[in-house]
Amino acid sequence: MAMVRQALRFALQPNCRQRRSLARHAGASRFAYNWGLERERAALEARRAGDSTVPLPSAMSQHREWNSWKKGPDGVPWWPEVSKCVPQEAFRDLERGMRAFWESRAGKRPGPQVHFPRFKKKGRSRDSFRLTGAIHLHRRAVTLPRVGTVHLSEDATRWVARIEGGSVRVTAATLSREADRWFVALAVEAEREIPTSNLASDTIGVDLGVLALATLSNGTIVPGPKALRQGLRRLRRLSRAHSRKRRGSRNRARAARRLARHQARIAAIRRDHLHKLTTQLAKTHGWIVVEDLNVRGLLGNRRLARSLADSGFGEFRRQLAYKSQWYGSHLVVADRWFPSSKTCSRCATVKLELQLSERRYHCSNCGLDMDRDLNAAINLAGWAHPAVTASAAETLTACGADRKTGPRPAGGCESGTGIAPEPTGSIGGPQTPDAFVTV
Numbered sequence: 001m002a003m004v005r006q007a008l009r010f011a012l013q014p015n016c017r018q019r020r021s022l023a024r025h026a027g028a029s030r031f032a033y034n035w036g037l038e039r040e041r042a043a044l045e046a047r048r049a050g051d052s053t054v055p056l057p058s059a060m061s062q063h064r065e066w067n068s069w070k071k072g073p074d075g076v077p078w079w080p081e082v083s084k085c086v087p088q089e090a091f092r093d094l095e096r097g098m099r100a101f102w103e104s105r106a107g108k109r110p111g112p113q114v115h116f117p118r119f120k121k122k123g124r125s126r127d128s129f130r131l132t133g134a135i136h137l138h139r140r141a142v143t144l145p146r147v148g149t150v151h152l153s154e155d156a157t158r159w160v161a162r163i164e165g166g167s168v169r170v171t172a173a174t175l176s177r178e179a180d181r182w183f184v185a186l187a188v189e190a191e192r193e194i195p196t197s198n199l200a201s202d203t204i205g206v207d208l209g210v211l212a213l214a215t216l217s218n219g220t221i222v223p224g225p226k227a228l229r230q231g232l233r234r235l236r237r238l239s240r241a242h243s244r245k246r247r248g249s250r251n252r253a254r255a256a257r258r259l260a261r262h263q264a265r266i267a268a269i270r271r272d273h274l275h276k277l278t279t280q281l282a283k284t285h286g287w288i289v290v291e292d293l294n295v296r297g298l299l300g301n302r303r304l305a306r307s308l309a310d311s312g313f314g315e316f317r318r319q320l321a322y323k324s325q326w327y328g329s330h331l332v333v334a335d336r337w338f339p340s341s342k343t344c345s346r347c348a349t350v351k352l353e354l355q356l357s358e359r360r361y362h363c364s365n366c367g368l369d370m371d372r373d374l375n376a377a378i379n380l381a382g383w384a385h386p387a388v389t390a391s392a393a394e395t396l397t398a399c400g401a402d403r404k405t406g407p408r409p410a411g412g413c414e415s416g417t418g419i420a421p422e423p424t425g426s427i428g429g430p431q432t433p434d435a436f437v438t439v
């Protein structure tokens with residue numbers, strides 16, 4: 001048994017009083033965050049001016065200072081109405097944001113450059129706050145400090161039983177608003193049986209697509225949810241309707257509410273769909289290989305960007321990372337320079353150029369003709385297990401005429417052993433062994 005962190009998310013049905021309280025807490029959280037950021041900036045300014053004795057505030061020192069400031073002459077009269085954890089958690093968020101910024105600047109943090117924390121604006125930043133302390137989940141309600149007992153839209157009986165049994169512990173609650181609905185995400189520590197291996201020892205390559213949601217190296221195509229495509233059509237219509245209404249009019253406000261509600265619904269469908277896919281992948285495959293897409297680079301192209309953002313690549317990776325641990329599989333991220341789309345999965349010839357519009361991969365060397373995404377998925381699987389590439393291309397090739405005569409990639413032939421794949425650097429393998437990442 002191991003302890004894993006997990007979030008349980010429920011939609012809330014607050015009454016009018018609770019709705020006001022939630023809004024007040026979100027406002028307080030934003031206010032405290034900005035208050036702390038202002039002091040952070042003042043301290044940095046003083047140090048830049050040459051006074052190196054000025055300490056940079058920490059979440060703890062900010063909280064101490066806040067507690068004496070809030071009651072003083074410049075303080076805020078509303079402080080007794082909000083839970084004292086809210087500013088405390090806002091200062092912690094700020095501290096994390098500052099740390100991420102410094103680490104990123106020093107080159108100690110992977111991923112895109114992290115910008116300096118910005119002030120939160122009402123209406124522009126997301127309404128949310130975090131509570132700690134006495135949080136109780138009931139069958140159809142949740143009790144939160146200060147806010148009270150709020151009805152849930154769903155039944156939480158299953159979790160209540162586990163909390164009472166002691167195998168799940170609630171540590172915090174994050175409240176957030178999407179359009180006109182409030183949600184609670186309970187951070188929990190749960191006991192979970194983590195298998196060392198899920199018995200599956202195969203390797204599957206996953207190519208996240210533009211047209212299909214994902215193409216797997218075994219030939220399975222996971223289509224994007226139809227509800228999402230239809231939803232996007234309605235989204236365009238609602239958004240046009242909104243922009244046609246006169247600014248400041250009551251009609252425009254109503255159109256804006258309708259639009260926001262619909263956006264929240266689409267996000268929910270997408271999340272749900274991704275969860276199903278990642279759970280299924282992590283449960284049934286030993287090794288899952290995905291591409292290290294430089295998402296930001298791709299987002300330059302607007303139409304592609306929409307589809308990619310819609311298929312939620314970042315979220316897909318995040319879910320796979322923890323679910324592969326839960327279900328005893330392994331997530332492998334291919335080197336970002338590995339040309340999975342341009343390489344022939346049978347003879348390993350690399351094309352110099354491949355247009356995005358070319359939906360089929362045609363190899364001029366060995367004659368392979370295959371769906372472009374499937375070819376990429378097979379290459380990804382082969383990136384971890386070189387032998388997979390050869391066998392998968394053999395069985396899945398549409399035209400089987402030159403099956404036996406086509407040149408085979410050289411390299412280890414140990415597919416399906418469940419042993420950590422050795423980056424051999426052979427065809428289809430990583431260029432540098434240290435680029436091999438297991439998350």
Ligand SMILES: [Zn+2]
Pocket residue numbers: 344345346347348349363364365366367368
């Ligand atoms: Zn070829």
